[in-house]
Every structure is written in structure tokens, then in C-alpha cells.
Amino acid sequence: MKMTQKLCRFCIDIIYPNRCPCCGEFIVWNELICSECAGKVRIDTDSLCRKCGKAKEDCICTGKLMYDEAAAISYYEDEAKTGLIAMKNSVSRNFGWYAGIEIGSWIMTQPEWMKCDGIVPVPMSRSKKMLRGYNQADIIAKGICDVTGIPLMKDCIIKKHSRQEQHTLGAKERAENVYSFIPAGRDLDGKRLIICDDIITTGSTINRCAEILKDCGAEKVYAAAAAVTVRKREEQDGSN
Numbered sequence: 579m580k581m582t583q584k585l586c587r588f589c590i591d592i593i594y595p596n597r598c599p600c601c602g603e604f605i606v607w608n609e610l611i612c613s614e615c616a617g618k619v620r621i622d623t624d625s626l627c628r629k630c631g632k633a634k635e636d637c638i639c640t641g642k643l644m645y646d647e648a649a650a651i652s653y654y655e656d657e658a659k660t661g662l663i664a665m666k667n668s669v670s671r672n673f674g675w676y677a678g679i680e681i682g683s684w685i686m687t688q689p690e691w692m693k694c695d696g697i698v699p700v701p702m703s704r705s706k707k708m709l710r711g712y713n714q715a716d717i718i719a720k721g722i723c724d725v726t727g728i729p730l731m732k733d734c735i736i737k738k739h740s741r742q743e744q745h746t747l748g749a750k751e752r753a754e755n756v757y758s759f760i761p762a763g764r765d766l767d768g769k770r771l772i773i774c775d776d777i778i779t780t781g782s783t784i785n786r787c788a789e790i791l792k793d794c795g796a797e798k799v800y801a802a803a804a805a806v807t808v809r810k811r812e813e814q815d816g817s818n
């Protein structure tokens with residue numbers, strides 16, 4: 579986080595005291611999440627399937643994956659889900675920063691990932707970004723950039739306006755809806771990139787984005803997310 583952003587957080591804290599985005603407890607102005615929630619949400623990234631990024635029992639590697647490896651720092655349930663929903667609803671960006679820093683710290687331990695030339699956040703359509711005020715994938719990506727020093731590359735993929743939200747669709751519709759992502763026409767010859775999103779559900783969004791980046795010449799595409807859904811949860815709430 580830059581000095582100006584820190585100063586901004588300090589001043590905002592005087593008017594709106596900083597809270598943990600997961601449990602709502604008051605926290606110090608320069609904290610992003612309370613230590614109790616941090617202990618609950620952070621999973622062992624290395625316990626996930628290295629290739630698809632899902633929990634090993636939910637592995638989706640049998641499908642055609644366009645990305646080379648994937649990683650996440652939490653499961654989309656309980657405190658992590660609350661933190662991500664708070665970010666989606668423009669209530670708090672804290673979980674995005676927290677996830678970005680945690681993913682960044684994990685990437686620092688991965689020599690192959692550290693060879694990457696850029697972090698590419700999954701884009702949001704202009705109209706949706708105007709409505710929300712920000713793209714949550716941008717926040718996570720900036721957190722990763724801050725920690726790793728790998729530059730942010732936002733102008734690689736365009737998201738066209740689509741009437742239906744990806745998370746409201748079933749697996750088949752998700753797979754079709756991803757064609758609202760199109761290349762921005764940038765030459766990415768030989769580049770190694772990390773595509774970044776908030777949640778990996780069916781993997782269709784990051785798969786389409788990885789396909790675009792590779793069509794534009796990218797040599798390797800890794801995927802990083804704040805959270806991955808777990809099948810148990812998907813079956814319970816029927817949301818995916």
C-alpha cells in the first residue's frame with residue numbers, strides 16, 4: 579500500500595473506525611482483518627490441486643485447462659465468504675487487500691511464478707465498474723504487485739457488457755457467458771502472466787482469460803484467486 583493510501587486509511591478511520599470485513603469487530607486503522615479471522619480463513623495453499631487450484635476432492639483437471647497452475651488462499655465459505663461479499667457490495671475493500679498480500683507472499687516462495695512479467699486482473703465491464711466504483715480483482719492484483727514487485731497489466735483483456743452476472747449462472751451458462759471476455763489486441767509474445775480473480779468456481783472465467791492471453795502469445799499463464807468454492811458449500815446453497 580502506498581504512503582498516500584495509508585494516510586487516507588488513517589484519516590477515514592477517524593470518521594469510520596476500521597472493522598474486520600469478516601466478523602465486524604473494530605480493528606486498528608492499518609490492519610485489514612482481525613487476527614482471529616485471519617487464522618480461520620487462511621488455508622494451506624499447497625494443499626490445493628496445483629494445476630486447477632481447487633480442493634483436491636473437487637479437482638477439475640479432467641476438463642481442458644488453458645492455465646498452467648492455480649493458487650488460492652481461502653475457501654469460499656464462512657468468514658472468507660463474508661469478507662468477499664463485503665468487497666462485492668462496496669462495504670469494505672479490506673479482504674481484497676488482505677488476499678492480495680497473502681497471495682503475493684505465497685508467490686514469493688514460488689520461483690517459477692516470480693519469473694512472471696505481469697499481473698492481469700480479470701476485467702469488469704465499464705458499466706458494472708461505474709456502479710460498484712471499483713473492480714475487486716484490481717484490488718487483489720494491486721496487493722500482489724505491492725508484495726512481489728511484479729507489474730500490474732490491466733490492458734490485456736476487455737469485458738463487454740453482459741446482461742447476466744457470471745455468479746448467477748449455472749455451469750453450462752457460465753461456460754457460454756465467458757465469451758463476453760475478448761482480447762484487447764495487445765501483443766503478449768513470450769510473456770509469463772498471472773491472471774487474478776476474487777473467486778474460482780467452475781474455473782470457466784479464468785480459463786477463458788488464460789485462453790485469450792495465450793492466443794495473444796503468452797507462454798505461461800498462472801491463476802491466483804482470493805478463494806475457491808468447495809463442492810459441499812455449492813450443493814448446500816445451490817448458488818453455483
Ligand SMILES: [Zn+2]
Nearest residue numbers: 598601612615
Ligand atoms: Zn474478524
Ligand SMILES: [Zn+2]
Nearest residue numbers: 627630637639
Ligand atoms: Zn486439479
